[in-house]
Amino acid sequence: MNSYANTISFPLHTPGRTAKASPADVRRNNRSLVFGLLFPNGQLSRAELGRQTGLSRVAISGVANGMLEEGLICESGYDASASAKGKRGTLLSIDTTRLHIISVDLSQEHLVQGAVTDLLGTPQQRMEMALGPDNDINADMIVQLVDQLRTDIDSDAIIGIGIAVTGVVEDGVIRESTVLGWHDLDLQSMLERRFGFPVTVSNDVVCSMLAERFFGKGDKSMIFIKIDRGIGAATLIDDVTVIGQNHAGGEIGHISLDPEHGRPCPCGKRGCLETTVTSPVIRDRIRHAGTPEQQLDVIRASGEELASALAMPIGLMDINDVCVYGPPDIVNETFLEATQRRIDKVTSSQFHKHTTIRRCQVGSDIALRGSAIDVIRHYIEAK
Numbered sequence: 563m564n565s566y567a568n569t570i571s572f573p574l575h576t577p578g579r580t581a582k583a584s585p586a587d588v589r590r591n592n593r594s595l596v597f598g599l600l601f602p603n604g605q606l607s608r609a610e611l612g613r614q615t616g617l618s619r620v621a622i623s624g625v626a627n628g629m630l631e632e633g634l635i636c637e638s639g640y641d642a643s644a645s646a647k648g649k650r651g652t653l654l655s656i657d658t659t660r661l662h663i664i665s666v667d668l669s670q671e672h673l674v675q676g677a678v679t680d681l682l683g684t685p686q687q688r689m690e691m692a693l694g695p696d697n698d699i700n701a702d703m704i705v706q707l708v709d710q711l712r713t714d715i716d717s718d719a720i721i722g723i724g725i726a727v728t729g730v731v732e733d734g735v736i737r738e739s740t741v742l743g744w745h746d747l748d749l750q751s752m753l754e755r756r757f758g759f760p761v762t763v764s765n766d767v768v769c770s771m772l773a774e775r776f777f778g779k780g781d782k783s784m785i786f787i788k789i790d791r792g793i794g795a796a797t798l799i800d801d802v803t804v805i806g807q808n809h810a811g812g813e814i815g816h817i818s819l820d821p822e823h824g825r826p827c828p829c830g831k832r833g834c835l836e837t838t839v840t841s842p843v844i845r846d847r848i849r850h851a852g853t854p855e856q857q858l859d860v861i862r863a864s865g866e867e868l869a870s871a872l873a874m875p876i877g878l879m880d881i882n883d884v885c886v887y888g889p890p891d892i893v894n895e896t897f898l899e900a901t902q903r904r905i906d907k908v909t910s911s912q913f914h915k916h917t918t919i920r921r922c923q924v925g926s927d928i929a930l931r932g933s934a935i936d937v938i939r940h941y942i943e944a945k
């Protein structure tokens with residue numbers, strides 16, 4: 563659909579949505595194209611948008627005027643380079659002043675974090691709730707947090723609520739979240755009934771990957787790994803998130819690399835990645851290591867384990883960019899070097915360019931920001 567392979571495009575398609583060519587779809591598609599060229603930091607004139615999208619001047623004008631009125635984009639200066647014909651084009655960019663998103667991150671241990679963000683997912687107001695020792699989160703807490711966040715904002719300026727959650731999410735329903743102890747919880751419908759705004763519920767690793775894509779250094783095709791209480795992954799191929807047939811794409815924690823001799827896992831198998839490459843497991847091993855050198859060996863071994871797990875998908879999908887998010891005491895230079903060395907050793911081939919294992923560029927707001935991007939994406943596609 564989008565043939566402008568060299569531009570950074572906003573992910574156009576929510577996986578699973580089928581393409582029909584009604585006038586409303588054409589309008590949606592044009593909006594997506596224009597928004598995608600401006601998001602996050604683009605500044606283009608209508609003429610340049612027309613060149614890059616292939617849309618007529620009239621079509622661009624219609625789309626741009628609609629988006630200006632809605633508060634999605636704003637006029638932000640003049641195109642100095644286009645003065646040859648005497649008429650300078652007005653530049654358009656994303657408007658960060660009028661519309662807002664309420665974003666909530668349920669993926670962290672010990673706290674629930676919420677924020678009001680602008681259209682770039684930048685938090686403008688924040689709120690946190692500490693969790694009890696059992697880390698229990700219930701729906702009432704989310705409602706309370708959203709209620710507090712929306713107090714000072716005009717309801718018309720809120721385009722939606724985004725929730726980032728650990729686990730398998732299918733169309734707003736949390737099918738399975740082991741960490742939260744939730745099964746088949748329709749959080750989306752519940753919150754939409756309560757607040758009357760569109761609600762997007764998404765896996766926290768997918769959200770984080772989107773934030774890295776747009777605000778970090780993420781490639782349009784990448785594997786994103788998050789190491790914390792567990793280990794999760796997300797994959798982006800040509801700017802489309804890989805969701806999978808069971809909405810469980812990226813759920814790699816209970817894939818075993820050593821089913822015969824690995825450590826027993828609570829899931830019943832042996833040698834799952836969750837028994838080797840998670841923060842609690844690695845920290846426990848470091849505590850039990852004798853010397854500083856042995857502690858580094860623990861980190862290296864974990865990096866090598868991750869590399870062994872990733873070698874096949876890297877080759878299978880021909881991926882150059884692997885981004886790892888995790889606490890700095892674990893995802894450190896030693897870890898990344900060991901992962902990189904092992905990847906180089908097991909994947910080197912004349913067909914592939916060098917695959918780089920690197921640390922995530924976006925900080926601790928990553929899931930909040932990504933969840934906001936997810937809301938924007940749905941908003942642009944829905945109208």
Ligand SMILES: [Zn+2]
Binds near residue numbers: 816827830831836
């Ligand atoms: Zn397991």
